[in-house]
Amino acid sequence: MSGKFVTFEGPDGAGKTTVLNRLLSNLENKLGDRLVTSREPGGNNIAESIRNVILDRENTKMDSRTEALLYAASRRQNIVQTVKPALEKQKLVICDRFLDSSIAYQGGGRMIGESLVYEMNQFATEGFLPDLTIYFDIPVEVGLQRIAKNRKSDDIDRLDVETIDFHKRVHHAYQEIVKNNPKRVKVVDATQSIDDVYSDVVSIMNKYVKKFME
Structure with a gap:
């Protein structure tokens, strides 16, 4: 595969999706159909159906491991149906969240264990990882x-309403991911203004975008 796979990660409220949407609007004008976007959970019809189950606020009885397995199932479908076919066509794929989210939210937040969630996802991903991950760092509070x-209120999902301790565990797990993957994960200070965060993201993305502009 000669395309590039870039993921955006960060805890809730970091402004990740806002900046991503702004970036995509800019890139679409430059890259046209050489740009493919996705999200997790989701990315295609099957994966989006799983997303609806995971994030439904009515599903309060969902077991933590059931949740983790559903994320992995959605991820698998996103990889085989959306991401890899695009990479094989030499496209730039940008995804809002990926495996790191499961490690942070289910491994850390749900206290299943980061290494256990990582190992569980190897069946779904077959070791497939992004070329680049941009992490939006922000204090939990x-x-x-x-x-x-x-x-x-309609946009607040089941994970948004978790306890502050849950979100602190998520943040800590993300910090470990950053520390253990310095080449892949690039950190952006998300406490800055949206304009400044966007500028930092564009700087990180430039070398990847340039390849697709040639």
Whole structure:
């Protein structure tokens, strides 16, 4: 595969999706159909159906391992149906969340264990990882304040309403991922203004975009 796979990661309220949407609008004008976008959970019809089950606020009885397995199932479908076919056509694929999210949220947040979640996902991913991950770092309290202030009630999902201790475990797990993957994961300070965060992301992305502009 000669395409490039880039993922965006970060705890809730980091502004990741806002910046990503702005970036995609810019890249679509430059790359056209050489740009493919996806998200997790989701990315195609089957994976989106799984997403609806995972994030439904009514599913309060969902077991932690059931949740982790559903994320892995959605991930597998996204890889085989959306991501890899695009990479084989030499396209740039940008995905909102990937395996790191499961390690942080289910491994750390749900206390299943980061290494256990990673190993479980090897069946789904067959060792497939992004070429680049951009991580939006923000203190837990700041992220949750942003959610409370800016997110509409209909957009708040089952994970958003978890306890602050849950979100602190997620943040800690992300910090470990960053520390253990310095070549793949690039950190952006998400406490900055949206314009400054966007500028930092563009700087990181430039070498990947340049390849597809040639």
